[in-house]
Amino acid sequence: MSPLFGPLAGLGRSTLALLGAVGRVAIYAGSATSHILRPPFYPRELLRQLLHIGWLSLPVVGLTAFFTGGALALQIYAGGARFNAEAVVPQIVAIGIVRELGPVLGGLMVAGRVAAAIAAEIGTMKVTEQIDALVTLSTNPLKYLAVPRILAATISLPILVAVGDAIGVFGGYLVSTSRLGFNAAAYLQNTVDFLQPWDVTSGLIKGAVFGFLVALMGCYHGMNSGRGAQGVGRATTNAVVSASILILASNYLLTELFFTA
């Protein structure tokens, strides 16, 4: 083979590997989803995961939203001042947080926290033969481990996003009224008058999609973890990176779908 073909062959191989991986993830996602509806169900596991994934992520998501809302208010004020449009701060903060930054930053923070935790836990279970043990105890790992996590993340993230939206808007409000001289009542009135229900709902739908992706990536990479501690480490990294990229990519697609018609 001529040396010219070396890089080409490499490119071909990695393209095939990528397509293969996409196919495997799609099949995994499909079978996990189909198991959501079929018994047996594990309600206790679901509750446990709702606590771990939803409730315990509140501080992280809340803090992220709060500081982002504050910073956004400062930037929009400074930017708006260039063409005498400082007054739009409440409206732009609201729409920016609710439509984009709330779901995306919330999703990314949860990806760091939850996808990593899920991949590490399931990966460790895999390398210590706990997954094999589950199977021999007539328990389907996909049903017992993946479904409760995926369901919990898909349910929790919209709620986290809703809470994050409120805190983010509040962060903007706090900065605007205390540092930028906005009138408190007028700021709130402007926000409420401006926001449409769809602004909020679209963000919540995004949240649900991101939650599904985060848990799916955690479970998939954990299940396919390599052997030993190194394998688990790599699975964790892959889970966080792929979840983050999928969140950003699907965010673009959803935005395209929702707001350009």
Added chain:
Amino acid sequence: MIALSDVHKAFGAKQVLRGLTLQVAKGESCVIIGGSGTGKSVCLKCILGLVTPDRGTITVDGQSVTTRDRDAFLARFGMLFQGGALFDSMPVWQNVAFRLLRGAQKRPKAEAREIAIEKLRRVGLMPDVAELYPSELSGGMQKRVGLARAIAAEPEIIFFDEPTTGLDPIMSGVINDLIREIVTEMGATAVTITHDMSSVRAIADKVAMLHDGTIRWHGPAAEIDTAEDPYLRQFVTGSAEGPIEAVR
């Protein structure tokens, strides 16, 4: 009856099983011996369907192990994993009673707990261990909890992967007696992997020696000291001299 016929399995370029054929009759206690890394654990995992063989057939009572109804099939088995494989997210008693707390054999929590404590007692563990988490136990204790979990639902067929490694001689004796008892009293079929020759003598009806991916020798336990096979001789006497290379 468990029947393996001409089973092959390779991991990448490494050929582990090369035409393994073995039969274990119902109610029999079969012990598999063989050097470290010869594929004994892989062989058990093939029977349970955790590892798919590249070639060959495995049947249990004439039914292929790749049957559609996996849950019902696996409900007949109990397995002690070499590393214990305890679920570290739940306390010991829930590990032992795992099968009794969900699925087809589900029963009230209090009852499942009682059975778990009874099984723990049978492997020589005090009831107060029940509330601990696996990470709080010693290696030998974890092994015994794994054993208790394997027998908790009183399966017909039980696999023990090195049940006595890491145990003191007295505890090994207790476990050997327990395995013997399960076979004679409950009529279970047992397949045990062990490196411990005193265990072999205590629990085996039949011994199979795995070497080079196939069954090198098999026969009644009483014959292991008189059999002519040089591989078996070397293994039983534990000698460094012989056909089995010390470096593998």
